Amino acid sequence: MPSRHPxxxxxxxxxxxxxxxxxxxxxxxxxxxxxxxxxxxxSNVGAAGIEITGTFLNYARTLEPVYLGILxxxxxxxxxxxxxxxxxxxxxxxxxxxxxxxxxxxLLVAIMLPFWTNLLIRTYALMAVLRDQGLVNQxxxxxxxxxAPLPLLHNNFAVILGLVYVHLPFMVLPIYAALDRLDxxxxxxxxxxxxxxxxxxxxxxxxxxxxxxLAGLLLTFxxxxxxxxxxxxxxGPDSQMIANIIERQFKRANDWPFGAALAFVLVYLTLFVLAxxxxxxxxxxxx
Amino acid sequence: xxxxxxxxxxxxxxxxxxxxxxxxxxxSAAVGLTLVSCGRESTRxxxxxxxxxxxxxxxxxxxxxxxxxxxxxxxFATNDELxxxxxxxxxxxxxxxxxxxxxxxxxxxxxLMPLDMSAIPNFANIAPExxxxxxxxxxxxxxxxxxxxxxxxxxxxxVDGVPDSWKWLYDSDRYAGRIALLTEAADLxxxxxxxxxxxLNDVDAxxxxxxxxxxxRQKPYIKTFHExxxxxxxxxxxxxxxxxxxxDIAQAxxxxxxxxxxxxxxxxLLNADTLAIPNGAPEPELAHQFINFLLDARVGKGIAETxxxxxxxxxxxxxxxxxYRDNPVIFPTGPGMENSQWGRYEGPERQRLFEDxxxxxxxx
Numbered sequence: 001m002p003s004r005h006p007x008x009x010x011x012x013x014x015x016x017x018x019x020x021x022x023x024x025x026x027x028x029x030x031x032x033x034x035x036x037x038x039x040x041x042x043s044n045v046g047a048a049g050i051e052i053t054g055t056f057l058n059y060a061r062t063l064e065p066v067y068l069g070i071l072x073x074x075x076x077x078x079x080x081x082x083x084x085x086x087x088x089x090x091x092x093x094x095x096x097x098x099x100x101x102x103x104x105x106x107l108l109v110a111i112m113l114p115f116w117t118n119l120l121i122r123t124y125a126l127m128a129v130l131r132d133q134g135l136v137n138q139x140x141x142x143x144x145x146x147x148a149p150l151p152l153l154h155n156n157f158a159v160i161l162g163l164v165y166v167h168l169p170f171m172v173l174p175i176y177a178a179l180d181r182l183d184x185x186x187x188x189x190x191x192x193x194x195x196x197x198x199x200x201x202x203x204x205x206x207x208x209x210x211x212x213x214l215a216g217l218l219l220t221f222x223x224x225x226x227x228x229x230x231x232x233x234x235x236g237p238d239s240q241m242i243a244n245i246i247e248r249q250f251k252r253a254n255d256w257p258f259g260a261a262l263a264f265v266l267v268y269l270t271l272f273v274l275a276x277x278x279x280x281x282x283x284x285x286x287x
Numbered sequence: 288x289x290x291x292x293x294x295x296x297x298x299x300x301x302x303x304x305x306x307x308x309x310x311x312x313x314x315s316a317a318v319g320l321t322l323v324s325c326g327r328e329s330t331r332x333x334x335x336x337x338x339x340x341x342x343x344x345x346x347x348x349x350x351x352x353x354x355x356x357x358x359x360x361x362x363f364a365t366n367d368e369l370x371x372x373x374x375x376x377x378x379x380x381x382x383x384x385x386x387x388x389x390x391x392x393x394x395x396x397x398x399l400m401p402l403d404m405s406a407i408p409n410f411a412n413i414a415p416e417x418x419x420x421x422x423x424x425x426x427x428x429x430x431x432x433x434x435x436x437x438x439x440x441x442x443x444x445x446v447d448g449v450p451d452s453w454k455w456l457y458d459s460d461r462y463a464g465r466i467a468l469l470t471e472a473a474d475l476x477x478x479x480x481x482x483x484x485x486x487l488n489d490v491d492a493x494x495x496x497x498x499x500x501x502x503x504r505q506k507p508y509i510k511t512f513h514e515x516x517x518x519x520x521x522x523x524x525x526x527x528x529x530x531x532x533x534x535d536i537a538q539a540x541x542x543x544x545x546x547x548x549x550x551x552x553x554x555x556l557l558n559a560d561t562l563a564i565p566n567g568a569p570e571p572e573l574a575h576q577f578i579n580f581l582l583d584a585r586v587g588k589g590i591a592e593t594x595x596x597x598x599x600x601x602x603x604x605x606x607x608x609x610x611y612r613d614n615p616v617i618f619p620t621g622p623g624m625e626n627s628q629w630g631r632y633e634g635p636e637r638q639r640l641f642e643d644x645x646x647x648x649x650x651x
Contacts, residue, residue, distance in 0.1 A: 046635075070646075237506045253472075
């Protein structure tokens with residue numbers, strides 16, 4: 001059949017390659033998520049039962065001021081942590097991309113090193129550093145006895161610090177990847193033509209690194225928004241974030257439908273953030 | 288001393304441990320054991336879902352040496368975690384350790400197996416006052432393992448006298464920034480109701496709101512809400528007063544003599560942790576055997592020595608030294624204990640009322 005497009009005959013191998021991951025994705029991601037999504041339209045029956053009634057009451061409850069407030073607070077904390085990651089991570093990524101090749105490898109390994117241990121262990125280690133009689137406060141005590149103990153643990157500051165600490169690599173790596181691909185002659189041209197170093201960074205480097213920065217922002221913000229362990233262990237009496245509320249609905253309150261609704265509100269918002277990022281990128285490419 | 292049996296793990300798919308190897312392996316540790324039962328079923332195992340640090344140091348190895356049954360422990364941190372794990376169907380646990388109110392709750396949800404008491408003769412070791420239980424009427428679905436009471440753990444050098452009122456945690460800025468409370472909504476509201484002079488059962492919406500308002504006022508003075516790790520915070524010096532269980536503080540006191548515990552005079556919440564068999568347990572027969580083993584006097588002594596929680600096992604308590612039997616933290620006395628009550632499971636609506644009030648208080 002000469003008239004047929006040759007690619008049509010490749011559908012078999014294509015399916016063979018796509019099939020297993022697609023099945024995996026459907027079975028272990030889409031199906032469970034669909035169950036939880038169905039729960040969000042259900043109501044509790046008795047001590048352990050859930051009936052899918054198609055009710056929107058759970059979503060109505062998520063719109064109560066207290067939960068909107070917690071959502072807003074989670075957004076705020078995640079946004080501040082993401083911004084701090086950007087401010088810290090960009091110079092680090094820049095420094096790594098300009099470092100000599102051997103040192104660069106070492107620095108990249110150093111950035112990845114924290115992933116070698118579990119998040120819980122790292123958080124406990126951070127607690128040991130921050131607590132009233134922790135390393136920092138012992139140092140402060142030695143230098144300026146009047147100041148100690150500084151309130152470093154069990155407050156919102158500790159939560160943001162913890163989030164920055166955990167998510168910094170997710171910001172550095174994509175920005176580094178973008179900067180690494182950069183055509184260095186553009187920077188030389190900018191400097192040759194009389195632009196200052198700052199001008200060169202903000203008018204040449206940042207726009208060219210923009211895809212990396214956007215990816216870094218996303219990779220930091222979304223997990224930070226849904227973080228659970230960090231506010232739980234480092235936070236104070238009012239540091240609860242949305243994931244802590246969701247956890248409590250599933251466990252302590254035993255209200256899975258409401259927990260599912262809250263979780264899906266978070267999913268909807270994440271999709272919204274992704275869409276916004278997509279729009280921004282498209283606009284960036286159009287320019 | 289590690290059990291000689293635990294060193295060569297039995298690999299799946301291989302021939303079970305031969306009787307000769309088993310006997311050789313038991314070695315000198317096996318003095319006084321009934322070896323008759325060892326040869327058969329030696330690879331059988333049960334899954335034991337327990338709180339962390341809540342069993343004697345050698346108990347599980349002793350049981351394996353005694354019966355040839357391997358106990359695979361796994362741990363939960365809260366009753367809710369236990370409940371959530373089993374809610375969707377038993378993933379394979381044979382013995383679990385729910386608290387008294389969760390026994391009622393799991394029972395109403397038909398999640399527990401009725402116990403065959405004839406297979407648990409050591410139940411006779413349990414003190415008479417713990418043999419009958421409002422939370423688990425006959426047919427029994429649980430046997431008591433430990434009991435515990437909430438109170439205030441404190442650092443003696445940082446606190447004036449004995450803080451024997453909930454006031455210091457709930458209604459005072461005297462120890463601002465030095466206080467940690469439990470994160471459990473029901474415990475917080477009920478203790479608050481006790482402080483207000485009410486019963487901790489049948490707490491209505493009005494009292495709940497009253498306690499939540501009091502905690503909202505108190506919140507600036509509270510350092511954190513802890514996940515039952517209050518003794519760690521106290522030991523680390525992060526706080527000086529903490530709402531905790533007596534057993535946890537008794538454990539902490541062995542590390543630090545500057546720590547003490549009191550049950551406030553307004554009275555507190557009594558709990559029991561129990562041994563139960565969830566429906567769908569793969570090995571109910573072995574589970575009964577294991578529960579009976581845990582209620583043995585000598586075994587109970589080994590457990591109490593490690594975990595330092597008050598035991599309802601009279602025979603085990605009698606074997607313990609006076610430093611345990613007469614310990615005022617493990618077995619508190621006084622007005623606080625006289626005014627204390629057992630909590631009753633009151634249904635999911637009440638739980639959600641408490642949960643909602645605490646979420647709002649935390650967000651306020």
